[in-house]
Amino acid sequence: MGNVMKRFRIISVVLVAVLIAFIFVVLHMNKNIGEDISSDMAYDKYTINFLDVFDTSTDITGFAASQNDFNKEANLIKEQLTYYNNLYDIYNDYDGLNNIKTINDNAGIQAVEVGPEIIDLLEFGKDMYDLTDGNVNIAMGSVLRIWHEYREYGIANPSNASLPELAELEAAKEHTDINKVIIDKEAMTVYLEDADMSLDVGSIAKGYAVQQVLEYCRNEGMNNILFSVGGNIAGLGGRVDGTNFKIAIQNPNLESADPYIERVEIEDGQCVVSSGDYQRYYEVDGKRYCHIINPDTLYPPETFAGVSILTDDSAKADALSTALFNMTLEEGQKFIESLDNVEAMWVYHDGTVAYSKHFKDYVID
Amino acid sequence: MKKNDIILIICILVVAGLVIAMTRFTNQTKNGDEAVAVVTIDGIEYARYPLDKDVTETIEISDNNYNVISIHDGQCEISDASCPDQICVYHNPIENNGQTIVCLPNRLVVTIENGSDNDIDGATY
Amino acid sequence: MNTKKVAYLGLFIALAFVLSYVEFLLPLSIGIPGAKIGLANLVVMVALYTIGNKNAFLLSLVRVILVGLTFGNLAMMIYSMAGAMLSFLVMIIAKRTKLFSITGVSVLGGVFHNVGQILVAMLVLDTASLIYYLPFLIVIGTISGIVIGVISGMITARVGRLFDIK
Numbered sequence: 001m002g003n004v005m006k007r008f009r010i011i012s013v014v015l016v017a018v019l020i021a022f023i024f025v026v027l028h029m030n031k032n033i034g035e036d037i038s039s040d041m042a043y044d045k046y047t048i049n050f051l052d053v054f055d056t057s058t059d060i061t062g063f064a065a066s067q068n069d070f071n072k073e074a075n076l077i078k079e080q081l082t083y084y085n086n087l088y089d090i091y092n093d094y095d096g097l098n099n100i101k102t103i104n105d106n107a108g109i110q111a112v113e114v115g116p117e118i119i120d121l122l123e124f125g126k127d128m129y130d131l132t133d134g135n136v137n138i139a140m141g142s143v144l145r146i147w148h149e150y151r152e153y154g155i156a157n158p159s160n161a162s163l164p165e166l167a168e169l170e171a172a173k174e175h176t177d178i179n180k181v182i183i184d185k186e187a188m189t190v191y192l193e194d195a196d197m198s199l200d201v202g203s204i205a206k207g208y209a210v211q212q213v214l215e216y217c218r219n220e221g222m223n224n225i226l227f228s229v230g231g232n233i234a235g236l237g238g239r240v241d242g243t244n245f246k247i248a249i250q251n252p253n254l255e256s257a258d259p260y261i262e263r264v265e266i267e268d269g270q271c272v273v274s275s276g277d278y279q280r281y282y283e284v285d286g287k288r289y290c291h292i293i294n295p296d297t298l299y300p301p302e303t304f305a306g307v308s309i310l311t312d313d314s315a316k317a318d319a320l321s322t323a324l325f326n327m328t329l330e331e332g333q334k335f336i337e338s339l340d341n342v343e344a345m346w347v348y349h350d351g352t353v354a355y356s357k358h359f360k361d362y363v364i365d
Numbered sequence: 366m367k368k369n370d371i372i373l374i375i376c377i378l379v380v381a382g383l384v385i386a387m388t389r390f391t392n393q394t395k396n397g398d399e400a401v402a403v404v405t406i407d408g409i410e411y412a413r414y415p416l417d418k419d420v421t422e423t424i425e426i427s428d429n430n431y432n433v434i435s436i437h438d439g440q441c442e443i444s445d446a447s448c449p450d451q452i453c454v455y456h457n458p459i460e461n462n463g464q465t466i467v468c469l470p471n472r473l474v475v476t477i478e479n480g481s482d483n484d485i486d487g488a489t490y
Numbered sequence: 491m492n493t494k495k496v497a498y499l500g501l502f503i504a505l506a507f508v509l510s511y512v513e514f515l516l517p518l519s520i521g522i523p524g525a526k527i528g529l530a531n532l533v534v535m536v537a538l539y540t541i542g543n544k545n546a547f548l549l550s551l552v553r554v555i556l557v558g559l560t561f562g563n564l565a566m567m568i569y570s571m572a573g574a575m576l577s578f579l580v581m582i583i584a585k586r587t588k589l590f591s592i593t594g595v596s597v598l599g600g601v602f603h604n605v606g607q608i609l610v611a612m613l614v615l616d617t618a619s620l621i622y623y624l625p626f627l628i629v630i631g632t633i634s635g636i637v638i639g640v641i642s643g644m645i646t647a648r649v650g651r652l653f654d655i656k
Contacts, residue, residue, distance in 0.1 A: 051469060232489075
């Protein structure tokens with residue numbers, strides 16, 4: 001009897017030990033399995049597309065257990081983007097909202113009270129002006145407006161498309177002094193001293209908004225989201241399986257058999273932005289004139305077909321891609337070298353490509 | 366424990382293992398449905414075109430605005446459009462999951478669903 | 491139902507409740523609805539082999555409701571209820587057939603607990619892809635079923651004679 005009891009006791013001790021060990025193993029294993037299978041199986045990849053913000057096409061890609069779950073997050077993101085779109089709009093008024101257009105409308109008249117989102121954007125614009133030696137100028141609205149009108153007319157009436165006169169552009173250039181954008185951070189107002197000047201934040205607003213929304217999402221506890229707002233791409237986390245997001249960079253030569261010129265991997269918080277002459281442009285006498293205007297020559301730069309930036313701040317990436325588009329390769333390379341954590345790729349019209357020192361570290365072979 | 370218990374446990378584990386192996390193996394094609402080009406206008410779904418059936422169709426948007434969608438060789442492209450910028454027409458044909466052609470002026474978007482995976486999460490433009 | 495039965499049932503429910511709490515304390519959040527060790531099933535198993543099917547069923551039902559109300563939310567309670575009921579049904583059938591020992595019955599219970607939960611989760615969340623979790627859950631259910639089956643077998647063998655109430 002005693003022997004049997006002893007054996008029972010030993011067996012029960014062993015079993016309890018096994019149970020405890022089992023609990024730990026399961027806990028540990030589950031973590032891995034959980035990540036593993038959530039990527040492959042229960043979490044599907046979803047993308048929504050909408051055309052409502054920044055006059056371009058937006059794709060939000062994420063991973064969720066169901067379409068409903070994904071839509072909840074996507075709608076929050078869309079709401080945020082719409083909010084920034086309205087604030088940074090230069091063409092439309094919104095009820096009860098002072099935006100960039102309000103500031104422009106009051107140029108030379110009065111200071112306009114605005115929210116911190118606009119103050120911060122304009123301060124960032126000034127920083128970028130200094131950083132890029134004037135190659136990115138948010139106070140160039142007067143010049144860009146002329147090009148905008150000629151381009152819109154030229155796209156609608158290709159046979160009558162024409163170029164603005166240099167004299168007209170030079171007259172407008174007189175009203176592009178960024179120092180006349182007076183930002184009063186105490187009173188939270190912005191005033192344009194020159195009545196004929198206007199802000200055009202097109203070179204930074206999309207990227208800036210994407211960066212803000214990405215940070216908003218991070219604070220809300222979201223993860224594994226890829227933002228693509230008119231080709232301003234930024235990743236929050238990576239794919240749900242723990243690997244990096246993979247981004248294709250559009251081939252500026254749209255007729256090429258290969259739609260992508262390069263594929264890159266981006267880590268959490270990194271972004272890719274391209275500027276090029278292939279999306280927004282018009283043609284005069286068979287020659288292409290794109291939407292980016294060099295602040296010095298007042299004409300579209302012709303050196304590159306496209307420039308891409310890979311860095312860790314979408315706003316900066318947006319501004320830098322415009323700046324590089326305006327520079328020569330040598331200037332651009334030197335400029336990029338002087339910055340931390342910024343890589344660039346230049347594509348010429350004949351398809352030849354130049355890279356900054358470490359761009360290729362991100363390229364997928 | 367009875368012999369039957371052991372048999373039961375082994376059976377369950379084998380079946381579960383097989384299922385895991387199978388889903389692993391066929392994971393790529395778990396959306397076994399056929400590839401389609403989904404056309405939306407202003408965010409509202411307009412039509413779906415299977416990529417395995419060649420077809421050319423004019424999509425009327427409104428007052429003389431249109432896009433001509435053309436499916437051939439398992440690819441989808443916009444072959445003609447009324448929009449002034451013609452960006453959608455210049456766009457390469459698409460066939461991979463998630464690829465899109467956007468015509469901003471006509472507010473038309475073509476997206477591939479259930480296409481083959483090109484291992485790309487997004488593209489600049 | 492005599493006093494003895496009520497007392498035993500109460501005891502079992504308390505025990506199951508405590509074990510559910512212990513399991514709740516373990517940080518087992520892996521995003522898979524239904525992945526559980528099922529410690530409380532130990533009590534259900536012992537009950538099934540000592541105080542009878544009906545009482546064991548009652549125990550299972552009350553446990554789910556109590557635990558759901560105390561620690562969980564409605565969704566959790568629905569999943570757990572589905573799992574508990576399906577697993578109980580299968581266990582009773584398995585026990586009736588006399589094909590399996592307490593271990594086999596426990597394994598089937600563990601497996602179908604997970605199956606039930608995931609099926610309901612699929613319905614509620616409208617997500618067919620959850621089914622890809624199932625094989626993993628079945629493996630987990632089998633392993634925990636074996637351990638719980640063996641332990642409850644030992645318990646039943648040693649204390650079963652006390653419950654002379656069928």
